[in-house]
Amino acid sequence: MKPAFSVGDRVRVRKVDAPGHIRTPFYIxxxxxxxxxxxxxxxxxxxxxxxxxxxxxRALYRVRFLxxxxxxxxxxxxxxxxxxxxxxxxxxxxxxx
Amino acid sequence: MSGMxxxxxxxxxxxxHPPQPDADDTLTxxxxxxxxxxxxxxxxxxxxxxxxxxxxxxxxxRTPGRGAEVVARAWVDPEFRRRLLADAGAACESLGFDWNTxxxxxxxxxxxxxxxxxxxxxxCSCYPRALIGLPPSWYKSLAYRSRMVREPRAxxxxxxxxxxxxxxxxxHDSTADLRYLVLPMRxxxxxxxxxxxxAALVTRDSMIGVAxxxxxx
Numbered sequence: 388m389k390p391a392f393s394v395g396d397r398v399r400v401r402k403v404d405a406p407g408h409i410r411t412p413f414y415i416x417x418x419x420x421x422x423x424x425x426x427x428x429x430x431x432x433x434x435x436x437x438x439x440x441x442x443x444x445r446a447l448y449r450v451r452f453l454x455x456x457x458x459x460x461x462x463x464x465x466x467x468x469x470x471x472x473x474x475x476x477x478x479x480x481x482x483x484x
Numbered sequence: 485m486s487g488m489x490x491x492x493x494x495x496x497x498x499x500x501h502p503p504q505p506d507a508d509d510t511l512t513x514x515x516x517x518x519x520x521x522x523x524x525x526x527x528x529x530x531x532x533x534x535x536x537x538x539x540x541x542x543x544x545x546r547t548p549g550r551g552a553e554v555v556a557r558a559w560v561d562p563e564f565r566r567r568l569l570a571d572a573g574a575a576c577e578s579l580g581f582d583w584n585t586x587x588x589x590x591x592x593x594x595x596x597x598x599x600x601x602x603x604x605x606x607x608c609s610c611y612p613r614a615l616i617g618l619p620p621s622w623y624k625s626l627a628y629r630s631r632m633v634r635e636p637r638a639x640x641x642x643x644x645x646x647x648x649x650x651x652x653x654x655x656h657d658s659t660a661d662l663r664y665l666v667l668p669m670r671x672x673x674x675x676x677x678x679x680x681x682x683a684a685l686v687t688r689d690s691m692i693g694v695a696x697x698x699x700x701x
Contacts, residue, residue: 410607410659410660411659412606412607412657412659414606414633426589426660426662427589429660429661432660447660447661447662449662454636454655457633458634462635462637462638463635463636463637463653464649464650464652464653466652467636467637467652467653467654467655468652468653468654468655469633469654469655469657470654470655470656470657471656471657471659472657472658472659472660472661472662473659473660474660
């Protein structure tokens, strides 16, 4: 199993409304950020919540977002960031020129 | 905190304590569920009431002291600091702390002159309990959890920490199986201090990121 994304890749959090136990906060869905690091493979909490302890592992990343992208009216300096641990299936690549 | 003082119970009129109602109205649905489940498991002999008490005692007994020792060691030992930033769980275990890895991993994030880190769990209350004990009530509050990602500088200011504009504030939302510990900067004026003295400067709040460590003297 290999991670699909590399450090520095620009990604967008999928804007999906999924039922069940989801660990992707609503406030970050649809927002574009950058892979800060690959954190490893972990079992998917969406499956663990239903007792499916033998579920496959998924790639987890720390994704870094500029606060000014997350909140259009963010009052602080432009370089302030928000780092969130997100699973690969919640991320889609952003085309860069 | 008012009202906490030693006295006998002769009160002058201006000093009386009006009776306060018991704040015992918290028997919610989930509390009843917990009591019922616990009593059933005890009744079935899965564990004893004393086992539960001992488990609570163990959790209550953990303090930020272990985390403070880890930070102090990183301040005096550059090689340990490097290992802590690379794999915090392994570094803690090398100090004899059972990080109790299971599936959660510890990550140390370092404060520098131009970057300040602060930790939150917007979804629940993920916190490096094994290293610094139980989280404070405010960490678990909806106010902290929602505002720290939204307006971190305003919240930090309410904690008494105002950071200049050239310092980048990095908020970490612990949404998965990683637990975060802030490695604060070593305060000035601490040259020559031993690890035990240094550890006494490292507060729980400085390892969450809402404060700086104490200064010496």
